[in-house]
Amino acid sequence: MRYCYFWRIIYAGIFIWLLVIVGGCVDRIIEIEESNTYHWQKNMNQAEFEQLKEGMTYLEVAEIAGGAGERTKNNHYRWNDEILLTQAYIVQFKDEQLISKEVIIVKGHSTRE
Template identity: 55%
Template sequence: MLKKFSGVLAITLGLSSCAAYEQGKLIDIEDSNAYVWQKYMNEQEFNQLEVGMSYLDVVNTAKGIGTLQKEGIYIWQDENRLTQAYEIHFQNDQLIEKKVIELRGHSTR
């Protein structure tokens, strides 16, 4: 019983340290931007995204984290246009769909 518990504990601690490491990488990517608006995505970065990329790959490309809308769906605001954003769908940490969306109304920036 103790052996089983220690195995589960080791797996849990391993997953926790992996999550903390990945969170640290995300923060490092955003901190590398000289300007706040650079954490958003632009059209050129959007066009570089390919099916199968991981969330971390997309964050590296955009130089910023997306806003989680619901499970597996993130939004990145456009760096230049207040009326446009990019919706990226992930499944099992792989990009499965990307699209440009038009925004209407009040900007939150």
């Protein structure tokens, strides 16, 4: 009986620790976005994209960009360009570290021919 109780305490402690870590990251990103003067500053620009280096964490990238990226698929995040509506930036992470980045062309949804 005591053995089971011990493990419940350990699992509860781990769960609380994870909540604090994840919550701290989310809170930090909210702080970053709220510190922007303008809403569009949570997007990325070419100069910020060029500052990204292999090995950076998601939080470091979010700090440079000025906001959170949109998760497009597992470990891939997208930031729209602050100025150009025709490009965006894709950043891939593995084991919590940046492993690749690319600029993509964004096609519009115009119905004009």
